[in-house]
Every structure is written in structure tokens, then in C-alpha cells.
Amino acid sequence: xxxxxPGRIIIGMIEDVEITNNGAKEQLRARVDTGATxxxxxxxxxxxxxxxxxxxxxxxxxxxxxxxxxxxxxxxIIRGKQLTEKFxxxxxxxxxxxxxxxxxxxxRGFLIDPNR
Numbered sequence: 001x002x003x004x005x006p007g008r009i010i011i012g013m014i015e016d017v018e019i020t021n022n023g024a025k026e027q028l029r030a031r032v033d034t035g036a037t038x039x040x041x042x043x044x045x046x047x048x049x050x051x052x053x054x055x056x057x058x059x060x061x062x063x064x065x066x067x068x069x070x071x072x073x074x075x076x077i078i079r080g081k082q083l084t085e086k087f088x089x090x091x092x093x094x095x096x097x098x099x100x101x102x103x104x105x106x107x108r109g110f111l112i113d114p115n116r
Contacts, residue, residue, distance in 0.1 A: 005111055009079050012116025017099060018077040021049045028098055030078075032112060036102030039085060041074060042092035045099070049074075051087075060088055076105065083108055 017030045019041065026049055038058065046052065054070040069088040076083060078101070085105050092098050106112070 008109055008111045009081055010111050010113050010116070011079060013112065013114055014097070015078055015101065017101070019045070019049060019051075019099065020075045020077070021051050024049045030099035030101050031097035032101045032106070034103065034106065034112065036100055037104065038071070039076075039087045039102040039105050040069075040090045040092065040100040041072075041087045042095075042098040043089050044093060046072065046074075046087075046089055054089075055086070058088055060090075076101075078105070078110070081109065 011032060013032050015030050015032060016027065018025055018027045026045060038060070041051070051074050052072050054072055056071045057068050058071050060067055060069050069090060071086050071088050073084055074087045076085065083105065085108070092100070
């Protein structure tokens with residue numbers, strides 16, 4: 001596979017990202033999940049960066065069952081590309097990655113190479 005695809009940014013299953021909000025920013029590693037329709041961010045991280053307001057609620061299906069989650073808009077930078085997208089708020093404290101990148105972000109110009 002070529003290292004470049006015109007108009008697309010190739011990313012791996014784990015990516016360094018930056019979440020920003022009015023000058024506050026956090027650099028961290030995020031998990032890419034092609035099975036997740038929406039991206040997700042940890043409640044505590046969202047609180048620390050003062051992300052919000054909550055713009056809607058969404059029923060999310062996961063391995064732990066169905067749950068109604070609040071949704072916010074957040075600005076994220078992945079491999080130099082900055083975009084603002086919807087993220088559900090979740091308790092990800094027990095998880096290794098505080099941010100999960102789902103299909104709503106991936107369809108904005110990214111291709112996944114699992115070997116990266």
C-alpha cells in the first residue's frame with residue numbers, strides 16, 4: 001500500500017491527537033474504532049478542558065448495553081488536520097484511551113492502516 005492517498009490522511013489504530021477549547025488543550029493518544037458511529041471523550045477530560053455545552057443526547061449501544069449519553073462539539077487535531085465534530089461524553093476512566101475516534105470523524109478524510 002502506498003504511504004499517500006490523494007485527499008486522504010492515513011492513520012493507525014492508535015493516534016496522537018490534540019483536543020482544544022478556547023486556548024485550553026490536551027495532547028494524548030486516542031483509539032480509532034471503525035465500529036463506533038460517534039466519537040467519544042472522557043467526562044473528566046471534557047470537564048478539565050471546559051468542553052460543551054451539551055447539545056443533544058444520544059442512545060449509544062456498547063458491550064455494556066444501551067446508554068443515553070450527552071453529546072458535545074469539540075475541536076480535535078489529528079495528523080495536522082483540525083476539525084470540529086460531535087463527541088459523546090462517557091466514563092472512560094477505566095480505559096487506556098480517554099478519546100475514541102469513531103466513524104463521524106473518520107469519514108472526514110481519513111484512511112486507516114492497521115500496521116501503523
